[in-house]
Amino acid sequence: MPHASRRLFIFAAGAASLSGAFVQRVNAQSAPVRNRAVFQVTDNDPARWNIILNNMQNLREGVGGEPVEIELVAFGPGIFMLKGDSSVKQRIDAALKSGVKINACQNTMSGMKLVPADMLPEISYVPAGVVEVMRKQQQGWAYIRSRAAGESRPTA
Amino acid sequence: MPHASRRLFIFAAGAASLSGAFVQRVNAQSAPVRNRAVFQVTDNDPARWNIILNNMQNLREGVGGEPVEIELVAFGPGIFMLKGDSSVKQRIDAALKSGVKINACQNTMSGMKLVPADMLPEISYVPAGVVEVMRKQQQGWAYIRSRAAGESRPTA
């Protein structure tokens, strides 16, 4: 849901007298929408990580000059994407520099005995990945699930 | 989000005089949000069922003391998760006891010649799983797709 749609600015300025009824129709769909998307990474598959990183880049470029907020949430086996020895660490670094927020799930880290020292620097942490993904959607962020492993082989 | 929800019809009918009145800016983002998430199960893969059940449990625990509504919708081959001989029936029973709503798609059941007597007791039914998933999202529920089969094998 668009952030802006939740903001209703109702002006009754200068209404010294409003004798006679008025009916104001507010249509939030005409209000500007903030571009916001959360990407969920739950697998340990470098091929898919690259697809997700491509999708995030395409999103950033695809909105033209409009501002866009992009967040990645890694949990379950997806946590390996954010380890210090991740095969995509240079791309993650580039994503961070471009303004993407990259979150590791602390629940998963705890279950896998991982500590921040094991992880890429400059990433962020959330207590539970699935909660973050729910909350972002409920705050109006779009949810993007990239394609499944094995799907990237064109046969035609 | 429902289109219609963005239309606010504000009636101030019969306001003979509104001198001094003001109408407050309403920012729904500062309002409390009900935690609600719908999980879609469309595959017949016990490994993934366990992941989804874990995700639902992590969600329930991850919101701390806040209320949360969780619903699972099984359709297509996912319907097998809810059969009487499901390998995860004890976990489903525990999820039901914790307050999760578990729905089987009647369309799918009909296509697979399944009747309620074939299914786990205490589950619920929806006429069409895909419609339920759409409606829940449009009512403000977050949508969670768990990871694909084959994704759960850490390689690092």
Added chain:
Amino acid sequence: MPHASRRLFIFAAGAASLSGAFVQRVNAQSAPVRNRAVFQVTDNDPARWNIILNNMQNLREGVGGEPVEIELVAFGPGIFMLKGDSSVKQRIDAALKSGVKINACQNTMSGMKLVPADMLPEISYVPAGVVEVMRKQQQGWAYIRSRAAGESRPTA
């Protein structure tokens, strides 16, 4: 979407005189919702294409007589679904005739050296699939990701 966000409490405090005025609480959840769903296709797997086409048909039929808007967005290897030689071209034609909007991602086409002459007639085009999927969600459309390749094999 937050439940509470749909509740607008409009205060007209300090109204020196509100004779006859009333302030109506608007609860958008009781307002009619337009059925709208966007399906993302990002893989080159005819088996999954059929599942997605089934899901779209089940959605269209599952809403009974209510209007429903359905859109499909193909990007990445999913673009092959919309080529002139697509194995599901008759079903896509039927979906188009039923009112589904079918979009090919121009970014992907450009990367794969595809031009409209290579594609099925009557489909539509979007500059970037991932942007379209984000925007539709932010405009209140539900997001449906169909099941992953390999998930459709019932084992029970």
